[in-house]
Amino acid sequence: MANHHLRILVFSILTQGLIAQAVPKNVLILFSDDQRYNTIHALGNNEIQTPNLDFLVQHGVSMTRAHTMGGMHGALCAPSRAMLHTAKYLHELKKSGDSIPPEHIMLPQYLQTLGYKTYGIGKWHNDKVAFNRAFQNGAAIYFGGMHFPKDGGQEHPQYRNYDPSGKYDTPNQKADKFSSEFYADAAIDFLKSKKDSQEPFLCYVAFTSPHDPRTPPLKYREMYNWRNISLPANYLPQHPFDNGELSVRDEVLLPRPMSEEMVKRELALYYGMISELDDQIGRIIKSLQENGQFENTLIVFAGDNGLAVGSHGLLGKQNLYDHSMRVPLIFSHPALPQGLRLDQLCYLSDVFPTVLDILHREKPNLSSESLFNYFQHPYKNGRKNVYFAYRDIQRAVRTEDNWKYIRYQVGGIATHQLFNLNVDPYETQNLVLSEKRKLKAMQKKLIREANKYHDFLDLRIDDWGTRHRQ
Secondary structure: OHHHHHHHHHHHHHHHHHHHHOOOOEEEEEEEOOOOOOOOHHHOOOOOOOHHHHHHHHOEEEEOOEEOOEEOOOOOHHHHHHHHHHOOOHHHOEHHHOEOOOOOOOHHHHHHOOOOEEEEEEEOOOOHHHHHHHOOEEEEEEOOOOOOHHHOOOOOOEEEOOOOOOOOOOOOEEOOOOHHHHHHHHHHHHHHHOOOOOOOEEEEEEOOOOOOOOOOOHHHHOOOOHHHOOOOOOEOOOOOOOOOOOOOHHHHOOOOOOOHHHHHHHHHHHHHHHHHHHHHHHHHHHHHHHOOOHHHEEEEEEEOOOOOOOEOOOOOOOOOOHHHHEEOEEEEOOOOOOOEEEOOOEEHHHHHHHHHHHOOOOOOOOOOOOOHHHHHOOOOOOOOEEEEEEOOOEEEEEEOOOEEEEEEEEOOEEEEEEEEOOOOOOOOOOOOOOOHHHHHHHHHHHHHHHHHOOOOOOOOOOOHHHHHHO
8 A cells, every 4th residue: 555655656656747847838629529438549449550649649648438429419519519628518519509609719729818829720619699709710620410422422522611700601612622731731731830939839630530421532541351350248239228319310321220241331331430630630730849839738639429339239429428428638748748548538628628738838717627636646436426418318427436327208208228337338238127226226317426526407297208299
């Protein structure tokens, strides 16, 4: 026990020394679209090639139990992005994040008050007025949820140039290169323009990959042989019951039941999209290094939400399983602990205060909490629970000690799932019948968390979904 405490003390001293070496001046946020938490080679997926994300993992801190909170409609990326920028929780957002009101200050907007130049690139699935409050300039901007094939797809992504008026009333243009490369080019151009500047900057690069349409360039389309791809441990041909969202667009991309081959082929394309994205991230990192900006730039990599891709017989993210709620989250900078992996429960909304703490800047009054203290004290306990909600039909709670309870209320029928993630990390063994005492405890936790986060549903009512719809 004495050796254990000594090891913690030494680690803490080393960590504080590292952080004291150099405070980053700039911020680069790289945000992926529909990327599962378990799609980074360095974090345990041996089938995928992600050397540049691996580099960030090795040169920073990875939060291995980071989450989004769900959403009130099928486009989960809108609330997750609003959470990232505002440090607000799901039920504090306006219209589930579709718009960000002026009173919800955003990270880029706040940094402007500290003298930062802010620049936005790529997908913005919130309102246009908020984009211009957040960013003083930008390029390759896409106001939308996905690049539909009929509009050019990922191969010819639609975009707009920055409009200082905030109206953006001119037609979309079409790029002549794949979306991730297009956004990376814009980021590289911006970084070069700031090479000799003394002004600090925040650059936000929001990719539209690996969101469908999953049509990676030929090199990446052929990178993974579907026959060599492992099925998800929780693969099912179809979901075992009606979760209330089996007809949403994401779920009808493939017919049911889904065969093993269908899922493997989809995963091969999904991995190809991620590897292509990884290469573009590598180009951005290389640009930072060549410009002499790498040492003074904090890189934050995160995903907006996960995706099923065959897990539990689902394809989309309109569910509360881990594959859809957990997201990758990495903070990378030479002065941070290197290769540290932390398992404290956290949300995307924690990024805002964490970035300010890393920059050693004063924080405004924010709803969420900073993770920076865990970087210095990795054995410190974090949140006791995290809470999830989808529309008025699904609610869930996950505990610090890895129990998870999901409740569905669909068409007047309640369905319950209880998982011990310590022995069943892929949520395949429903313990509702065998763990009745734990079930009752988790049901009470669910109600408490719903109240804590100001859920609009009263979960004490048996058929809360039906009552809300009326």
